[in-house]
Structure formats: C-alpha cells, structure tokens
Amino acid sequence: MIKFNKENFHKVKNGFLSGFLAIALASLTITSPALAEKNTITIGIEADLARLDPHISTTWNTFKALLHMYEGFVAEDLLAENVETPPIVPSLAESWEISADKKTYTFKLREGVSFHDGEPWNAQAAKFNLDRMTNPDFEFHQPGSVGLLSWVWGDLESYKVVNDFTFEIKLKQPNAEFLRRLSAGGSGTPRMISPAAVRKYGNDGINTNPVGTGPFKFGEREVGVQTVLVKNSGYWDEKRVPKFERLILRGIPEVTTRELGLLTGELDMISTPSPDSLEYLEAQGMTMVKGPVSTIYPIWLNFREGPLKDVRVRRAMAMAIDREGMTKYLRRGTATPAYGILNYGGPGWDPEYRDFPYDPEGAKKLLAEAGYPDGFETRLDWTMGGGGDVNTRADAEWLQRDLGRIGIRAKIELFDNGTYWDMLAKGTREGTCCMQVSWGETGFFWLDLILPTTAQPPNGFNSGYYENPKMNELLASARATSSEAEMVKILHEIRDIVTDDVAFIPLYTPIQVYAMRPEVKGFVLAPQHWADYTSVYKE
C-alpha cells in the first residue's frame, strides 16, 4: 500500500507535472504540422511552369503562378463571380483618363506600393518596364518580348513619366481593347518587374528570380517538381491578401497521378481531372467547381483542298456535325456547343446566336448538289492535346463518324501538340480537310492571327488559307473603334461573314473543372485560363 506522505506527494505532483508537460508537448508537435498544413495550399496543375519572366513568359500554366507575383496598370478581377468576362479593375494604377481622341491614356499610379525586394513602385519603374518591353536601345531590353507582346504594344506611339505617380501612354490610333490587352495574360504579359531586381539578377536572371508587387512572393523552385510561393504580408489590396502562407504549384502531367494525389490528400486541389473520373471523384467527397472558359474549339477548313473550294461542301460538312450530341455523350457535360467564331467570354459573344443547323439529310443533298453525291476521301490532322485538353483524339473520331454519315471518308492522323502547332504555322497540308486547336481570349486579338489574308502562313495562323480581304479591313476598324458598342457591332459583322463563308466550324466551349478536397473553401473559378488562388482557405 502506498503511504501518502510529503515525499510521495511531491513525487506524484512531479509525475503529474511532467506527464502534463509531455502531453502538452506532444499535442504541440501534433498541432504544429497540422497548422503548417492548414497554411499551405498545394495545387496539382497540368504541367510544370516555364520561365518566370513575365515579359517573355510562354505557357498558360506559367501564368497561374505569374498572376500571383506580378501586377500591371490594370487587372482582370478574377474573383468576380457570375460574370461572362472578368471585369477590368485598377491595379498598380489607381485610376486613368482617356483623352477625347482615345489615343492618350494617363495613368494615376498607386502610391505606397513596393516590390517584394523593397524597391518602390512609381512612374520611373513603369518607364523602366516599358523600356524593357519595347525599346531596343535600352540597356535591359528583352528582345523576346517584342514579338510576344505585339498584341499589346502594336499601336504604341510613345510613353513618358509625367511626375512621380503619373504615367502617360500615347497610341498611334484608338484601340477599343487597349485596357483589356493591358490586363490580359497568357504568353507574354505587360506586368511590372522590380527594376532593382533586373539590375541585380540581369535580364536572364529574372527567369529564376521573379520580383513583382503581387500578393505572393517567390519562395523556391525545383524545376520539374514544384514552385513555392510565399504570402506577401505587406500586400496593398486587402481584398486579395492571401488567407494562407504558402502556395505550392506542382506540375503533374499524368492526369491519373493528379487525381490519386488529390484523393490521398497529397494535393489540396487539382485542375482538369479526366471527364471519366468526375463522378468517381465526387462520390469520394471531393468538391467539384465547374465553369465555362473563354475558349473555343474551332475547326480550320482547308480552302485549297479540292472539294472544299465549294462553299456548299463546307456548309454540308458543318451541317453533318452533331455538336450537341458531342458535348453531351462524348464530353459528358464538360463542354457546351459553340456557335459562331466569337468565343465565350470574348467581346461580342451572344448566347442566342446560332450558325449551322444539325441536318445530315440536308448536308447529303447539298453535297450532291456540289457534285459529290458519293462524298470524297480526305484526312483529319489532329493533336493529342496540349495543357488543358483531355483526349481530343475522341473528338476526331466523333467527326470521322459524323462526316462518314454523309459519305465523306476521313482518315485521322495524330501529332504531339508542339509539332501540331508547327504544322498549323506552315499551313494545312495537301490532302487534309480539317485541323483543330483550342483558342480564344477575353479580347478579340487572337482573331487577328487567324482571319486576315495577311495572317496566312507563314505570317500567322490563317492556316486554311481563308481568302476574304474584307476581314483585314473589318478587324482593323474593330480595333480602332472608340466605344465597345461600336466594336461589338463590327465583330458581329465579322462573325456573320465567317459563318456565311463557312471558313471555320466552331465545335464547343470547354467547361473547365477544378476538383478539391472537402476542407478547401473559398475558391472562385474565373472564366479564364487561370484563376486567383488568394481567396482559398482550409477549414
């Protein structure tokens, strides 16, 4: 029996104390990794990032990181919900004035903002960046950005520092889309780099040492593995101050591996799960966020290919394709049919517009009228898909079947995405009727690359040799309009002519999908090729 004396009491007390301490310590060591985990969001994306210099960045995946580190004068508000196109909001410019002739933009810059390295943001820094992008005589000029950013600076006349926080840009002609182009991203983006960082790391050094003003700072990167961004606690915009400490982007090209990583909790969120897995992931308790994206999958028709020279044949092909069936049964709700060349999310998109009816019988008649009652043989040159595409081969097989029903016998040839773009740049080859890539932006600048006669290969992607000089004039005048309504009016005219000429057959607008673990909340899916991750948090 234990005697309860003073000595024993001390022993017991000490025992209790040390036991308590041990429990407290244990619980601390248990909670701290959990806390760290709560403050880290790991996202599995389709591919590792390319170079991190915004003026020469290349892939849409890379922009998923860049948009969190760098900012420009204006931005697209990717946290705005239930919009077709993200609204343009002030960013490093607080406000701006546009002159009466729509050619001079005066930006009032935001005061008290600094780059991640402490360098202040002001009109001098803006000039440094414009010099870097556009001035070949500048010490730190980035030659690669001239071509990549021609869609932004193509109309640039001059720019100057007015005072410390006022910056002026003059254009050669009005450009109704100028602010949209300034705010856009993708391949090459006019966002601001710390001048001190460019001086310190050199022009090439920015690829590995990105320094901007955004809500996240660059942490570390292991190429092919992951990129870690760290919260910028001094960020100026309260609305976009991140709700967590570390954002980890992991490029995982194999979709099954991404999905398994999500299911085991190695990843908190993934982009683009396979359409076949959506039901399974949902059944496992994952949250799915879906929404359309400013993209369209059009088919380029080859105007130099014998039968296709006749507009009736092209129209028959368009009428033979069952777009609704395709989105319903093949894409299983991860796409909606697209009508007309203007893409969802871009200017002038009209949900009510319809181009060609689905009418295989009518198509057959039309084909016979054109002199091909028994159809003809041709080829579909197709790609296995780029970043966000899953199984575009199945699209080609669907087309092969639909065209077959009106007597057009098509072979399919598949190419990797890089080769495919090169082929597109060279122009559709002989014997091929159709090619397809996904394209579309929140602006209409991509139409400049596919519609005008001046964009025929090798100078652009009018790869089917669509020959209508009217396009050149109309596109130029759409750009030079001074109001959006006027611009949209001309864009509708362009759309209708393209439909009448059957220059392209639009197929569908993809629905992009993010899948996330049940504890991940607050994610807003923008109708863009990228999203703002600052609002995400874990419960």
Next chain:
Amino acid sequence: MIRLIINRIFATILVLIGVSFVVFAALHFSPGDVARTILGLGATEERVQALRQELGLDRPLLIQYWDWMMALLRGDLGRSISLGVPVSEVIFDKIWASLLLMGASFFLTVSFGLLFAALSGGYHRSLMDRLITLLMLLLASLPPFWLGIVLLIIFGLKLRIFPISGVGAMADDATLYVVAMHLILPAVTTAASSLAVVARVTRSAFIDEMGEPYVQSARARGLSQRRIISIETMRNVLPSFVTIAGLQIGFLFSSALFSEIVFNWPGIGLQLYLGIVQRDFPVVQGCVLAIAIVFVVGNLLADILSIALDPRRRG
C-alpha cells in the same frame, strides 16, 4: 585482358561521338523551328528569319554540329528555351534523381532476378519453378505505365502505405526514410519487366548447368541441392547473368521514362518528356545525350565485368 578493355573503351568513345551526331541531326531534321518556338505565335516571318540568322541556324549542318560539339566539351549544353536557364543546370539534379531510381531498380532487377532464377532453374520442373515462371511471364508482359497506376491505386490510395508522387526531397521533413518511401513504387515498376527477363535467361543458364557432369559428381559426393545452386553452379552462371543484367540498363531507362511520368519522379525521363512537349530542343538534346552516356558507360562496365568473370574471354 587489358587490351580487350582498352579496345572496348575506344569503341565506347566512338559510339558516343556517333550518338552525339545522331542526336544533333535528329533534332535538326525533326519538324518545328527553334526560332519560331522562341518568338511565339505573334512573330512575323521576317523576325523569325532574323533570329534564325542570329542563332546561326541558317549555316551548314556540319558547322553547327562542330560548334555544338566544341561547346559541349566545355560543358556548355546551351540554354533551355522554356526555362531561360542553362541546360546543364536543369538536367544536373535530374540525372541524380534518375540514377537513384535506376540504381534502386537495377538492384531489384539483379537481386530478385538472380534469386528467382536460382529458385526456379535450380529446382527445374518443381511447383515453385512453375509458379515463378508464371509470375515472370506476367511481370514481363505488364506495361510499366499500367503497372505503375495499379500499384498506385493499391498501395497509394487503398492501403495508404506509399506516397503518390514526387521524390519528397523538398518536403520540410525530408529524410532518407521519406525519399525511400517515395522510391519504392517507381523502382518496382521500373524493374518489373527487366527483372523477369533477367530471371528467365538466367534460369535457363541454371538448367543447363544442372545437367553438367560436375553437378552430378557433386551430388554423388552428397552435397545438398542448396549448396550446389548457390556455390557450385553459380560461378558458371554468373557471366551470362552479368551480360543479360548489363543489357537491362537500356530497358530500365525506357521503363523509367514511363514510371517517372506516372509517379512524377523528377528525373531525366520526365524532363525529356517536358522538353518534347514544350519544344525545348536544347533540353531534349541534353537529356538524350545524358541517357546515351549512362547507357553506353553502363554497358561498358557490364562488358568489363563479364570479361573479368569469364576465364575463356580473358585471353
């Protein structure tokens, strides 16, 4: 023997020079244009031509090759187009990650390959022999990308024993244990088919040896079957085992390419895949060259080892 080895080394160097030319020429003639890749979609043809001139892409192939070779000897593999950093920097870590994976799968291949061969060849026509033969047939016919995903679903998702992807080296708690846990599934996936090939070929060597008179005499002297397999016949089986195991290095590389993609293992295979997808010619060249060097050097070592092991070839 020394002369034979020196000959082999010379031959290896010649092979490497040949490989470098093939790598260079293959990429030169493959579709696609470096200049256009660099300049992006919006570039005009004039600008593309100007950059081609600047990069020297319009010069004769042999001169370009010579320049490339001279730079290579200085350790300069060029600059990655997609990443904007020197290729050597990009692929250096990847080579180590790949060698780690290759080393582990090679270890599995030789150890289990020899074990299974001894167990089945040594006990020819036993039940164990049949079972192992069946298992090897199965392993040899499973494509690595399929096997990898099945292993992931069983051990990663259902049983939660192993992590799904990556090397784990950048995790905060990176230890030998963490890396080892990441390594096991990719190594098994990579090794599977090579292991089966090694086991099958070595098994027939065992069966041949078991019929030799010296084995019968060993049996007559009362030596146990275990001793006969592990000591008496082993020595004569080793040369053919080493040769077939050496040949597996190349096959391991091609399986590693798939398991690196499935397991997102940041090795040279995954980098090669990314390089191809992004049209990053200098990275593709660097990766293929690195793979070729490891392959050729690996075969050289296997050759030297089998020469050393086989008295008939020592000359």
